[in-house]
Amino acid sequence: MADYDVVVVGAGPAGSMAARYAAEAGLSVLLLDKSLEIGTPKRCGEGLGIRAFRELSIPADPRFINREIYGFAVYAPDGTPVKARFSEVMGYIIERKMFDKHLAAEAARAGAHVEAGAYARLKLESGRPAGVKVRRHDGREAEVRCKVVVAADGVESQIARQAGLDTRLKPSDLDSCFEYEMAGISIEDPDLIHMYMGNKIAPRGYIWVFPKDEDRANVGIGIGGHLEEQAKLLLDKFIQSRPELRRGSILEVNVGCVPVGGFLKQLVKDNLLVVGDAARQVNPLHGGGVYEAMTAGKLAGQAIAKALHEGDLRLLREYESMWWSTHGKRLERILKVRRFAEKLSDDEMNYLARVWRGDDLVELSRGNYRVAAGKIVAHPKLLALVRKLL
Ligand SMILES: Cc1cc2nc3c(=O)[nH]c(=O)nc-3n(C[C@H](O)[C@H](O)[C@H](O)COP(=O)(O)OP(=O)(O)OC[C@H]3O[C@@H](n4cnc5c(N)ncnc54)[C@H](O)[C@@H]3O)c2cc1C
Structure with missing residues (x-):
């Protein structure tokens, strides 16, 4: 007898959306996250295009919208800008900590049971996922049985690997990122996001300035994960070279990796589905993964609902085929x-x-x-x- 229909490991955008859509379909869902506070650390430039809000009916709620963005400026190594400014809002700088919490709260409102401070490992029986072993923040350990497991545990995913999927990544498949949230800086065009290109300043990547206020921004860098250069040192060098940034204060420091080298082919194994960064579902051009994680999570939640309602776990594969024929196809072109x-x-x-x-x-x-x-x-x-x- 299963304790839950579905256990989702990881309450980032992918996991919360999968949990929400499965719970809305009437399934019993447990959503676990090892962080003591969902949404932290933020590890994000916090840029999110308008389509995520439109396609997924997410309200532009001031509790997690920091700033409206009307376009972008990309700078060539010699400083030549390519700018695009639109008359309508093209996206937002979100408050990731509040945004992720909002998505998890929506999953809870749909009926999912959400637990922060709960680290999960996969529990296998006869080689198949049977549930998870959970270690809670207060030291308690428990086993939870379920019919379907969702691996939404981010770029460092272990759950899919524990199920036997080959999720190994080469360092060159990753971008290594370092970011400051800075205040007391000056930003020309604070209604645009800014991206600086160049093999010397950010080899195989770019530096971003995503404004959160007229004088506050996420200032970060992503570079090839296989390179000898260190992301932090290159970012510090860039900041020192820019009079508008170098006197700024640092409010927050974040490090992380983005999987930009291609997508996990197999997204379903037995009764386990892989979503979001765990499946490397990221726009490989700019490294944005929040929209991709949310749309994949939604597809996964819907496929789980169909499979369990019809009593045929083979239907879980519809998530894989739907993702590859829509988002996967688009991302392969990118x-x-x-x-x-x-x-x-x-x-x-x-x-x-x-x-x-x-x-x-x-x-x-x-x-x-x-x-x-x-x-x-x-x-x-x-x-x-x-x-x-x-
Ligand atoms: C520096 C940086 C800047 C970025 N900037 C942007 C940006 O501006 N816009 C954008 O769209 N994307 C950006 N991204 C990418 C984006 O953050 C990710 O693509 C997105 O968070 C993926 O969502 P996810 O739900 O798949 O994974 P995550 O958001 O990583 O969530 C995974 C969750 O799983 C939990 N977890 C992991 N293991 C376990 C376990 N064993 N048990 C329980 N819980 C577990 C973690 O605590 C985490 O909360 C950036 C990434 C980095 C590193």
């Missing part, structure tokens, strides 16, 4: 754009910043590379790279 971007020299980035407009970058970030590709035919080396991309 991965190609990333592979192209990784090969660019600083000179080529400077050139592109002069021929591309903001709209081209919007299309590229959605994986529609043909529009932007058409503008680089005059540059033979880039043309050769684009041919590979197409």
Whole structure:
């Protein structure tokens, strides 16, 4: 006899959405998170596009919306900006700590039982997931049986591996990130997010300034996880080189990794589903994973509801096929754009910043590379790279 229909390990955006949709369908759901406070540490630039709110009917609630964002500015290594400013809100800087708590509270409102301060390991019986072993913050240990387990335990996921899935990552599949929340800085265009490119300042990645106020921002860096350079040292160097940043104060320090090297092929094994960063479901171009985690969590929750209501666990695979035919397909295209971007020299980035407009970058970030590709035919080396991309 199972204690719960579903146990979800990890109450980030992926896990809370999976728990909410399963609970809304009438299933009994336990949502566990090892953190003592859901949403902390924030490990996030906190940028989230408007589509997440529209597609998932999330209200733009001032309790977790920090600031409206109207576009972006991307800077080439020589400082040439490519800016796009829109007349309507394009996204928000969220308060991740409040946002994640809100999503977990929504899961609780739908009927899920949520527990912070609860570390889980997979419990196997005859090689199949049978539930989880839980160690609570007060030292109590317990075993919980269930019909379906969701591994939503983030980039350092252990649960899927414990089920026998090969989730190994090479250091080069990761971006290594370091971030300060800074105050007392000056930000030109605080209604835009800012991204600084260059092989010297942020090899295989970028530096971001995501404004939280006119004079406060998340200032962070992501670089290839296999590189010798240290993300912190490169970020400190950048900050020192910028008069508008170097006198700022540090309110918060965060470190983390983003899986940008491609997506887990197998998302379901027996009665276990993998969602979010644990399945590497991240936009590989800019490393944003909150929208991807939420949409995957929703698909997983819906597939679980269908499988358990119809009494056929084979239907769990609908999550895998739905994800790959929709989000997976889109993200595979974006991965190609990333592979192209990784090969660019600083000179080529400077050139592109002069021929591309903001709209081209919007299309590229959605994986529609043909529009932007058409503008680089005059540059033979880039043309050769684009041919590979197409
Ligand atoms: C520095 C940095 C900046 C970023 N900036 C952005 C950004 O601006 N916009 C954006 O969209 N994305 C950003 N991302 C990516 C984004 O944070 C992730 O893609 C997103 O959080 C993934 O959600 P998730 O639910 O899959 O995993 P997570 O949010 O990582 O949640 C996993 C949860 O599982 C819990 N957990 C892990 N193991 C266990 C266990 N054994 N038992 C119980 N609980 C467990 C953890 O405590 C955690 O709460 C950034 C990432 C980093 C590192």
